Amino acid sequence: DAGVTQSPTHLIKTRGQQVTLRCSPKSGHDTVSWYQQALGQGPQFIFQYYEEEERQRGNFPDRFSGHQFPNYSSELNVNALLLGDSALYLCASSLNEVNYGYTFGSGTRLTVV
Amino acid sequence: AQKITQTQPGMFVQEKEAVTLDCTYDTSDPSYGLFWYKQPSSGEMIFLIYQGSYDQQNATEGRYSLNFQKARKSANLVISASQLGDSAMYFCAMREGYGGYQKVTFGTGTKLQVIP
Numbered sequence: 130d131a132g133v134t135q136s137p138t139h140l141i142k143t144r145g146q147q148v149t150l151r152c153s154p155k156s157g158h159d160t161v162s163w164y165q166q167a168l169g170q171g172p173q174f175i176f177q178y179y180e181e182e183e184r185q186r187g188n189f190p191d192r193f194s195g196h197q198f199p200n201y202s203s204e205l206n207v208n209a210l211l212l213g214d215s216a217l218y219l220c221a222s223s224l225n226e227v228n229y230g231y232t233f234g235s236g237t238r239l240t241v242v
Numbered sequence: 243a244q245k246i247t248q249t250q251p252g253m254f255v256q257e258k259e260a261v262t263l264d265c266t267y268d269t270s271d272p273s274y275g276l277f278w279y280k281q282p283s284s285g286e287m288i289f290l291i292y293q294g295s296y297d298q299q300n301a302t303e304g305r306y307s308l309n310f311q312k313a314r315k316s317a318n319l320v321i322s323a324s325q326l327g328d329s330a331m332y333f334c335a336m337r338e339g340y341g342g343y344q345k346v347t348f349g350t351g352t353k354l355q356v357i358p
Contacts, residue, residue, distance in 0.1 A: 162346070171246075171333055171348035172287070185345055217285055221346075231346060233279075233287035 133234035135220050141240045142210050148239060150205040154222030155232045161203040162231065163195060164219040172219055178203050179225055207239075215241045245269065246334050246349035253354050255324045262309070263319040263352045265334030275337040276317040277346070278308065282330045290332075293317060321354075329356045 134153040142148050154161050160179045164172035174187035178197035197203045201222075207214055217238050221231035247266045255261035267276065278290040293301045293308045301308045309318040321328060334349045 164348075171350045174345060174347065177345070185343065219285075219287060221287075223344075231287075232289070235284060235286040238285070 133220055133222050133232050135218075135234035135237050137237060138235065139238045139240075141242060144210055144212060144241055146210050147206065147208045148210060150207075150218050150220075150237045150239070151202065152205070152220030152222075152234060153202045154220075158222035158224050158232065159201050160223045160225050161197060161201065162221045162223070163203070163205045164221065165189070165214075166217040166219055166236070168216070175205070210241045212241050215239060244349075245338075245347045246336050248334055248349035248352050250352045251350075253352055255321075255328075255354065255356055257326060257356055257358050258323055260320060260322045261324055261354065263321070263332050263334075263354065265317045265319065265349060267315050267317060267334070267336050269315075269336060269338055271338045276308065276310070277335040277337065278306070278317075278319045279333045279335060279348075280328075280330045281333060281351070287333070291319065324356045326356050326358065329354060 132155050136151045162177040163175040165175055166172040175189050176183050177185040181197045192208045194206045217236045219236045220234045223231050245268050274295045276293045280288045280290055291301050291303045291306045291308050293310045300310050305322045307320045331351045331353050333351045335346050337344050337346050339345055
């Protein structure tokens with residue numbers, strides 16, 4: 130039973146570029162949440178997707194957008210990258226209506242230079 | 243106000259000893275849940291233990307136990323018989339909301355180092 134899969138594992142981008150990160154949820158999960166974790170910090174909630182719609186959003190600018198596909202996989206897009214966007218981006222999946230918590234992927238480490 | 247507060251940036255513990263990692267929380271939601279996750283240097287967040295706000299007994303999972311004191315709004319993690327592999331970052335987190343609108347908020351973490 131595959132857990133949460135994220136790709137790529139590492140990425141280096143230049144300031145001003147755009148990036149797309151991908152996440153496949155754990156089998157049987159239908160909800161995907163994205164988190165940004167800066168070095169030495171706890172994860173910060175970006176947004177959550179369910180039934181292909183953004184359901185909740187944290188305090189992140191519109192440069193951060195996402196998508197969920199019919200197979201529940203998800204993408205996180207970041208436009209006009211800033212140096213401060215360098216972080217570990219974690220995807221977490223869960224099952225709607227189950228208040229037990231998340232299964233996390235290993236993350237994508239994004240470096241903006 | 244911080245929803246989750248972890249006041250110990252770093253902790254040391256001798257191998258085979260027990261250690262307590264502190265966590266306090268703040269919420270007005272009557273139904274919430276508290277989690278502890280372990281994050282090794284590889285980056286993956288590993289679920290350790292969960293405590294629901296209505297659970298009467300403290301949660302236990304193997305060597306992990308959660309000391310839940312609702313009136314004090316604290317949810318400390320106790321690791322018994324520490325092992326070298328326990329060295330990692332530990333995050334306390336809280337779920338608020340219900341069903342599909344739940345959101346999980348994390349603390350800033352505690353770095354635990356187990357000394358041989």
